Amino acid sequence: MCLGLLAVWATLWKRHIVNMDLCAGCGVEAETVGHCFHNCWFAMHVWMSSSIFMVINSTPVTNCFEWVCNLMAKYDLEQMNLFITICWCLWNQRNSIIFENKSRTVAEVVSFAEKYVTEYDQAQQCSQIPESQVRLRRWVVPSEGVFKLNFDGSVRKAQAAAGIGIIVRDNNGPVIASMDVRIHYLEDVDCVEALGAVKALQLGCALGLGHIQLKGDSLNVVSAIQGKVDNLSCYGHLVGVTQAQLLHFRFSSVSHVYREGNLVAHCLSKLAFNFCFTTSLDRGGSSFFNGVGGF
Numbered sequence: 001m002c003l004g005l006l007a008v009w010a011t012l013w014k015r016h017i018v019n020m021d022l023c024a025g026c027g028v029e030a031e032t033v034g035h036c037f038h039n040c041w042f043a044m045h046v047w048m049s050s051s052i053f054m055v056i057n058s059t060p061v062t063n064c065f066e067w068v069c070n071l072m073a074k075y076d077l078e079q080m081n082l083f084i085t086i087c088w089c090l091w092n093q094r095n096s097i098i099f100e101n102k103s104r105t106v107a108e109v110v111s112f113a114e115k116y117v118t119e120y121d122q123a124q125q126c127s128q129i130p131e132s133q134v135r136l137r138r139w140v141v142p143s144e145g146v147f148k149l150n151f152d153g154s155v156r157k158a159q160a161a162a163g164i165g166i167i168v169r170d171n172n173g174p175v176i177a178s179m180d181v182r183i184h185y186l187e188d189v190d191c192v193e194a195l196g197a198v199k200a201l202q203l204g205c206a207l208g209l210g211h212i213q214l215k216g217d218s219l220n221v222v223s224a225i226q227g228k229v230d231n232l233s234c235y236g237h238l239v240g241v242t243q244a245q246l247l248h249f250r251f252s253s254v255s256h257v258y259r260e261g262n263l264v265a266h267c268l269s270k271l272a273f274n275f276c277f278t279t280s281l282d283r284g285g286s287s288f289f290n291g292v293g294g295f
């Protein structure tokens with residue numbers, strides 16, 4: 001609408017696609033975008049019947065972008081939500097008349113839009129996550145002396161490849177080390193995630209960490225690593241390796257983290273498709289890159 005890209009009759013007529021440009025609603029003026037959403041008597045009546053009648057311009061709208069920008073400078077989010085919803089209803093009304101030969105009255109359009117916005121607001125309030133749960137979904141700083149190893153995997157079937165991202169941080173927050181690896185010919189998501197756990201622990205061992213928390217967002221893989229019975233899935237051997245590796249640390253724990261709390265590892269796993277086999281270490285404030293062998 002703001003960019004004037006909608007296929008209104010006036011635009012189609014200019015491009016010689018149709019042979020008339022009259023508005024199907026009023027049949028009086030050419031249907032430009034400005035006409036459709038503001039200048040048409042139907043649109044005008046809808047705005048006047050709504051609680052945001054003050055969006056009406058004193059002159060016909062010829063540039064919707066300017067019209068909307070001016071409104072955004074004057075009105076709050078709630079009013080703009082209703083404005084956008086009514087615009088959407090006006091466009092639907094126009095399409096219903098043209099393609100289905102159906103139309104709503106002015107009162108029906110306004111009532112539908114206002115009810116729609118109210119229901120949307122109520123749904124937003126109901127779906128708000130409690131503060132305690134929000135905290136669980138974010139990356140949480142580990143306790144003093146503990147290192148957190150987040151791992152994640154991504155698969156690109158078109159490239160027949162997978163990416164693994166790992167990030168290690170301590171209780172002060174800065175990144176101790178990060179790693180991204182591209183693996184060829186591995187397309188099973190759980191296998192990639194399980195391999196991510198193995199590589200995260202290899203990195204933890206190489207760094208000489210003693211107390212670690214391993215965090216992944218694959219519930220399947222994390223549950224398998226936590227499990228006491230042999231895992232017979234295609235990634236069972238990787239689960240076994242991970243469980244054996246965990247014994248090398250003085251203290252270790254494995255837990256699931258929501259995707260929102262694993263974003264950096266997730267991004268690194270995507271980055272692996274651009275760069276291959278990269279490990280970066282950052283200790284004591286000085287950054288240096290170092291390929292850690294054996295991974």
Ligand SMILES: [Zn+2]
Pocket residue numbers: 023024025026027028029035039040041042
């Ligand atoms: Zn009209």
